[in-house]
Amino acid sequence: MTDDLDARARELDRAHVFHSWSAQAHLDLPVIAGGEGTTVWDHAGNRMLDFSSQLVNVNIGHQHPAVVAAIQAQAAELATIGPATANLVRGEAAARIVAKAPDGFSRVFFTNGGADANENAIRLARLHTGRDKILSRYRSYHGNTGAAIVATGDWRRIPNEYARGHVHFFGPYLYRSEFWATTPEEECARALHHLERMVQAEGPSGIAAILLETIPGTAGIMIPPPGYLAGVREICDRYGMLLILDEVMSGFGRTGRWFAFEGHDVRPDLITFAKGVNSGYVPVGGVIISDEIAATFDDRVFPGGLTYSGHPLAAASIVASIDAMESEGIVENARRIGAEAIGPGLAALAEKHPLIGEVRGEGVFWALELVADRTTREPVGAAVMGRLKAELVSRGLLPFLADNRLHVVPPCVVTEGEVARAMAIYDEALTSVEGDER
Missing domain, CATH: 3.90.1150.10 (Aspartate Aminotransferase, domain 1)
Structure with missing residues (x-):
């Protein structure tokens, strides 16, 4: 009987499910x-x-039993509610997230996952600065929505280039250095020089933000050399640009820290998250917004939103996940x-x-x-x-x-x-x- 269930799962999958990043005809997926x-x-x-x-x-x-139980309990109490409401578990989730962020971050915009977290971080940066361009690195992945996929620096960007205002640069990767470097110090210094020259050549007055995965994940888990992220922060400050750190894959425990940037002497302006915040038990992501950027929208409408922003089942799973990660x-x-x-x-x-x-x-x-x-x-x-x-x-x-x-x-x-x-x-x-x- 159990073998029949595996066969049925494969049959239904092959007949009806269209899979991401795949040629469909020859897939052989585990059940x-x-x-x-x-x-x-x-x-x-x-x-x-x-x-x-x-x-x-x-x-x-x-x-994880605590996370499963939290989702079950929330489903019994209130399975869904729109974002144009105040909801206790949503607020508790946001409070737990900002408690892990640096000082000066007190607001969270919830999304459905990491791609739209980066999408909305880009939107926030453009609206806050009044500038348009976003710089991101080759060998990166930021998600499969309009601006996020164009910010991505691998092959997946190329058939999807429909968004405007994106420029790419090379980041540090000593094993395959683009800068003829032989030491981490050389790689760091030359990568920062390259980035600053890119900023100057693209016109800093038109650049809203630099978007980086704190540690590029799918691109190869390339730990930044000491001083690199702090150097990017200095370049951003020098030219009035924001720094967005994508912690979608590296955040919430993956590096042995709550956020990967904690090990790199850097404070971003916007932090994106998803994945580890609740281990994907319910789809969720978001942007942790610095107080300065959040204040831009005190008396100005933020032109963005999602039907499932701050979904209560997702929020309950976040609360339970962070609490369990702390206590255990x-x-x-x-x-x-x-x-x-x-x-x-x-x-x-x-x-x-x-x-x-x-x-x-x-x-x-x-x-x-x-x-x-x-x-x-x-x-x-x-x-x-x-x-x-x-x-x-x-x-x-x-x-x-x-x-x-x-x-x-x-x-x-x-x-x-x-x-x-x-x-x-x-x-x-x-x-x-x-x-x-x-």
């Missing part, structure tokens, strides 16, 4: 029927370690497990496997950059990545792969034992793929 913590399973009970956190969003783990030390666990288990484990794999060109990351936010040749740093191709994915899945691990990278991004609740099991699976899968390549 997921349930989950708990870092583990998911199909209807037949085949279990897999989820070291993808789905789309790097299930920070608190699958089916989940953010601290992510920081510790990254330093004591994941980081050392991946370093050991890199010593053993020539496919691994570089290991990058912190907390539960890591990437292995896979190369055909360590000297030339030539990326491995799609065929190698496809074989690696198949090897991992066959051994019971659900991976996150992008381009030539294997991202190691388990939930923040992951244990040392689960990390050890995952490292053994990575080791076996890499060994098998390297054997195929000989």
Whole structure:
């Protein structure tokens, strides 16, 4: 019977579901029927370690009982209410979010996810400054809506360039430096010089904001070199531009901090969030707005809104998630497990496997950059990545792969034992793929 359910799920999916970022004809997707913590399973009970956190969003783990109970209780009390109301649980959610933000942030605009969070941050920046252009980096992802996808710096932008006023620049990425740098200090200084020259060339009086993922996620988990984000802040201040930090993937525990920017001596003007704020149990995102920008709309209409802004089920899940993360030390666990288990484990794999060109990351936010040749740093191709994915899945691990990278991004609740099991699976899968390549 359970096998029949898996077959039925596949049949319905192939017949009726149109999937994102995919050619539809040849998809072969795993069936997921349930989950708990870092583990998911199909209807037949085949279990897999989820070291993808789905789309790097299930920070608190699958089916956390406190979050599930909060959603159930809110559904019984008030399942939905429009945004043009005052609602207690919405206010509680906003209060908990701003409590994690720097001083000078007291307002939250709720959205349905990360893309429209960035969309509305761009809108706020343009309206506040009276300027139009947005600068963002190549090798970035900001979402799949009009302005957010054009702010994105990877291939997904190119067939979707319908929004105006976007300019891209190169950020620091020492492993594949655009600046002929050989040290983090050189990469930082030259990347900042490049950015300032871009600002000058584009006309600073017309630039509303610089939009950055604090740590680029899908693009490769590239930790900024020391001083880079503080340097971007200085450039913004010098030319009267705002700084928007996209914490959609990196926020709420992923780096072992509530916000990734806490480790980089920088204060943004707008902070976008989604994913980890409630681990995707109900769709939600938002913009944390500095008091100065919020005051722009004290007597001026903000021309934006969403039917489901501040949805009570989403708000209840945020309250329960943040409370559980605090009381259970989940953010601290992510920081510790990254330093004591994941980081050392991946370093050991890199010593053993020539496919691994570089290991990058912190907390539960890591990437292995896979190369055909360590000297030339030539990326491995799609065929190698496809074989690696198949090897991992066959051994019971659900991976996150992008381009030539294997991202190691388990939930923040992951244990040392689960990390050890995952490292053994990575080791076996890499060994098998390297054997195929000989």
